[in-house]
Amino acid sequence: MPERWYKQAVVYSLDVETFQDSDGDGIGDLRGLINRLDYLARLGVTCLWLNPIHPTPNRDDGYDVTDFYGVDPRIGSLGDFVELVHQCENRGLRLMIDLVVNHTSNEHPWFQSARGNPDSPYRDWYVWSKAEPANKDEGEVFPGYQRGTWSFDEEAGLWYHHRFYDFQPDLNWSNPEVREEIGRVVAFWLQLGVSGFRMDAAPFVIEEIHPDSADRRFVFEWLNDLHDHIAWRRGDGIMLAEANVDRALIPEYFGPRGNRIQMLFNFLVNPRIFLALARSSAAPLVTAIESSPPIPEQCGWATFLRNHDEVDLSRLQESERADVFDAFGPDQNMQLYGRGIRRRLAPMLGNDRRRIELAYVLQFTLPGTPVLRYGEEIGMGDDLSLPQRDSIRTPMQWSDAPQAGFTSSDKPVRPLVAEGDCGYPRVNVTAQRADPGSLLSWFERMLRSLRECPEFGIGQATVLDPKNDAVLAVRFDCPVGTIVALTNLVDEECTVDLSPQPGTGRKPLDVFANRPYEPGPTDLSAVELDGWGYRWIRLARPIAPG
Numbered sequence: 157m158p159e160r161w162y163k164q165a166v167v168y169s170l171d172v173e174t175f176q177d178s179d180g181d182g183i184g185d186l187r188g189l190i191n192r193l194d195y196l197a198r199l200g201v202t203c204l205w206l207n208p209i210h211p212t213p214n215r216d217d218g219y220d221v222t223d224f225y226g227v228d229p230r231i232g233s234l235g236d237f238v239e240l241v242h243q244c245e246n247r248g249l250r251l252m253i254d255l256v257v258n259h260t261s262n263e264h265p266w267f268q269s270a271r272g273n274p275d276s277p278y279r280d281w282y283v284w285s286k287a288e289p290a291n292k293d294e295g296e297v298f299p300g301y302q303r304g305t306w307s308f309d310e311e312a313g314l315w316y317h318h319r320f321y322d323f324q325p326d327l328n329w330s331n332p333e334v335r336e337e338i339g340r341v342v343a344f345w346l347q348l349g350v351s352g353f354r355m356d357a358a359p360f361v362i363e364e365i366h367p368d369s370a371d372r373r374f375v376f377e378w379l380n381d382l383h384d385h386i387a388w389r390r391g392d393g394i395m396l397a398e399a400n401v402d403r404a405l406i407p408e409y410f411g412p413r414g415n416r417i418q419m420l421f422n423f424l425v426n427p428r429i430f431l432a433l434a435r436s437s438a439a440p441l442v443t444a445i446e447s448s449p450p451i452p453e454q455c456g457w458a459t460f461l462r463n464h465d466e467v468d469l470s471r472l473q474e475s476e477r478a479d480v481f482d483a484f485g486p487d488q489n490m491q492l493y494g495r496g497i498r499r500r501l502a503p504m505l506g507n508d509r510r511r512i513e514l515a516y517v518l519q520f521t522l523p524g525t526p527v528l529r530y531g532e533e534i535g536m537g538d539d540l541s542l543p544q545r546d547s548i549r550t551p552m553q554w555s556d557a558p559q560a561g562f563t564s565s566d567k568p569v570r571p572l573v574a575e576g577d578c579g580y581p582r583v584n585v586t587a588q589r590a591d592p593g594s595l596l597s598w599f600e601r602m603l604r605s606l607r608e609c610p611e612f613g614i615g616q617a618t619v620l621d622p623k624n625d626a627v628l629a630v631r632f633d634c635p636v637g638t639i640v641a642l643t644n645l646v647d648e649e650c651t652v653d654l655s656p657q658p659g660t661g662r663k664p665l666d667v668f669a670n671r672p673y674e675p676g677p678t679d680l681s682a683v684e685l686d687g688w689g690y691r692w693i694r695l696a697r698p699i700a701p702g
C-alpha cells in the first residue's frame with residue numbers, strides 16, 4: 157500500500173478573515189492564525205485548507221481574485237504567509253489553499269486590459285461573443301442572485317461568459333497561455349510550501365464554452381497536465397477538487413490511472429447524510445456507499461457535513477429534499493437558491509449534543525478523509541439576518557470577551573453570533589477547553605481515536621447488514637487492521653447481530669464509543685447500541701497491539 161498522506165488526514169477549513177484578528181482592525185489575519193496554530197494542533201487536525209487569501213474586491217468572499225501571486229493586504233503579506241508555512245511545518249500541519257482559476261475578478265488587471273484593448277495580450281484569456289448568445293440566461297449557479305451567464309461589456313463591445321456572478325468573468329482555458337499561467341501560479345505556491353490546492357469549481361474550469369452551442373464538452377486532459385506539473389514540482393502535492401457532478405462522470409475526474417485529481421469532495425454522500433439523519437434511516441447512506449463508483453487506489457474521497465456554502469440538496473429526489481428541508485431548514489429564510497440550507501450544523505440539530513456527535517461520527521467514519529469547518533468543533537451557530545451564505549461565515553468564537561476574543565475592534569468584519577444558545581457568551585473555545593464534557597473535548601478525543609484508525613482512510617469499506625434499518629454498520633479492512641463502525645440513527649437502544657464476521661476470534665475492542673460498553677460475544681452476534689449511540693470496534697490488528 158503506497159503511503160498517501162491525504163488519505164489519513166483530517167482537514168480543517170477556515171477563512172483567515174474570520175478566524176483571528178491580531179492587529180485590532182476587525183479583520184482576521186495570517187498572524188492571528190499563526191497564534192492559533194497550537195489550538196489546531198491540539199484539536200488533532202493535520203491539514204489546513206484556507207479559503208482564498210488573495211487580493212480581492214471581496215464581492216464573493218475572496219472567490220473573485222485580482223492577483224493570484226499575492227496575499228490580500230487586509231490579512232497580511234507574503235512574508236506572513238511564509239511564516240505561516242514555517243509554523244505549520246513546526247507542528248506537522250500541512251497547508252492547502254483555494255485555487256480559484258475558473259474565473260478572475262472583473263477588476264483583475266488581465267480583464268481590465270482584455271476588455272479595454274482588442275490587441276491586448278490578455279484579450280483571448282477570457283471567453284467572448286460578438287453576438288448576443290441565445291443561452292445567455294441559462295446555467296446560473298446562484299439562481300435568484302445572478303443575472304445570466306453572459307453579460308455585455310460596454311468597454312469591449314462584446315459579451316463575456318461568467319458561470320458565476322457577472323463580476324467573475326471566466327478564464328478561457330482553451331487558450332494554452334492561460335493554462336501555462338495557471339501552471340506558474342500553482343508552482344509559485346508549491347514553492348512557498350503548500351501541500352496542495354482545493355480546486356474551485358473544477359467542472360467549469362475544464363468546460364469548453366461556445367456562445368452558439370449549449371453542448372457541454374469537458375477536457376479532462378487539462379487535469380492530467382496540471383497533475384503532472386504539480387507532481388514534478390512537489391511529489392506529494394495534491395488537488396482536492398470541488399466537482400458536484402453525476403456519479404457516471406466521477407471516474408473521469410480521478411482519471412483512469414488516478415492521474416488527474418487525487419481527492420474529490422463527496423457531493424453524492426453529503427446530502428444523503430442529511431437525508432439519513434432526517435429519516436432516521438441508514439438506507440440512503442447504504443445506497444450511496446454501495447453505488448459509489450470504484451476509484452483508483454491512490455485517490456480518495458473528502459467527506460464533509462458543513463462547508464462555507466449552503467448544504468446543496470439538488471442531488472436528492474424532490475420528496476427526499478422535502479424531508480430534509482422539513483427537518484433541518486423549514487423556514488424560507490433558512491433555504492437558499494431553491495436547493496440548499498444556509499445553516500450551521502448545531503442549530504440544524506436543535507443543539508442536541510447527542511445528535512451532533514452522531515452526525516460527526518457518521519461523517520468521520522464514512523470512506524474518505526474528513527473535512528471539518530472552523531467553529532463546528534464547538535457547535536457554532538449561524539446568523540440568518542446576514543445575506544445568503546454569510547449566515548454561516550461569522551467570526552470564530554474564542555471566548556466570552558467582547559467580540560468573542562476574535563478582535564479588539566468593535567467593528568468586526570462580520571457580526572459575531574452573540575445571542576441565543578449558540579451566541580459566544582455560551583459557545584466559545586475557552587469555556588469548552590476547561591470542560592472535559594464539552595463538545596470541543598469530545599472532538600479532541602474523537603480525532604485522537606480516528607488518527608489511531610488508518611482503516612477509515614485506507615481500508616476497503618464493506619457495508620454490513622445489521623438487519624435494522626436505523627443502524628449503519630461499515631467494515632473497513634486494510635493491511636494494518638479491521639474496524640467495524642456502527643451508528644444508530646434513532647433514539648432507541650438496540651442489539652444487532654453482525655455474525656459471522658471474518659477476522660473475529662478475540663474480544664472485540666471499542667476504540668471509540670458514545671460510552672463504555674461491555675465487549676459482548678466475540679463473534680459480534682449481539683452488539684449493543686444506545687439510542688443515537690455509536691461504536692468503532694476493532695476486530696483484528698495484526699501489526700500493532702491494542
Ligand code: NOJ
Nearest residue numbers: 216219256320356357465
Ligand atoms: C464555489 C465556492 O465554494 C463558492 O463559495 C464560490 O462562490 C464559487 N465557487 C465561485 O468561485
